[in-house]
Amino acid sequence: MKTRSVGIVGVGHVGAHCAYSLAVQGIVDELVLVDVKEQKVISECQDLRDSVSYLPHRVEVRGGTYEDLKDCDIVVISVGTIMGEDHSRLAELKHSVELVNSFVGRIVKAGFDGIFIVITNPCDIIARQVQKLSGFPSSRVFATGTGLDSARLRTVLARETGIDHKSLVAYTMGEHGDSQMAPWSHVTVNGKPLD
Numbered sequence: 001m002k003t004r005s006v007g008i009v010g011v012g013h014v015g016a017h018c019a020y021s022l023a024v025q026g027i028v029d030e031l032v033l034v035d036v037k038e039q040k041v042i043s044e045c046q047d048l049r050d051s052v053s054y055l056p057h058r059v060e061v062r063g064g065t066y067e068d069l070k071d072c073d074i075v076v077i078s079v080g081t082i083m084g085e086d087h088s089r090l091a092e093l094k095h096s097v098e099l100v101n102s103f104v105g106r107i108v109k110a111g112f113d114g115i116f117i118v119i120t121n122p123c124d125i126i127a128r129q130v131q132k133l134s135g136f137p138s139s140r141v142f143a144t145g146t147g148l149d150s151a152r153l154r155t156v157l158a159r160e161t162g163i164d165h166k167s168l169v170a171y172t173m174g175e176h177g178d179s180q181m182a183p184w185s186h187v188t189v190n191g192k193p194l195d
Contacts, residue, residue, distance in 0.1 A: 010079035
């Protein structure tokens, strides 16, 4: 049986949550964490090992280098700097591009032939940069886009209507940021239009 391996580059707030979620759901056999802050990687690996010790499945968790991601099926990119609550995600562009420019080529050169998933903001633009740097087809470079925003919309609608969020279909479109919009005409409750 093939080992299901996922690498995460950047184990700050979002990357660490992603790693934890993958580990506890049992959908990976191996997690490889990479961050410029080596002590952060060591700490996150230990926390994850402690967490999975009580689960009914095994997950190997280890720190590594960009080159250690070569055998991963998926590499999640969640690098970046939180710039404050009143900023535009586009304000992170310059720094995010510099970050991905520094490591995507190293990962690909090491032999990585899987899928990139980009969480780094502005994620749609950074996904395009990762595709360009990697030379991979668009079918192997994804951004989380407005996935989180769509979940947030369903949560607000559930809270405001008293209807379970699993009975609601609602999503946002556009770029993850100030230009996104909710197509209200497509919001449904148990298959019926919201209005």
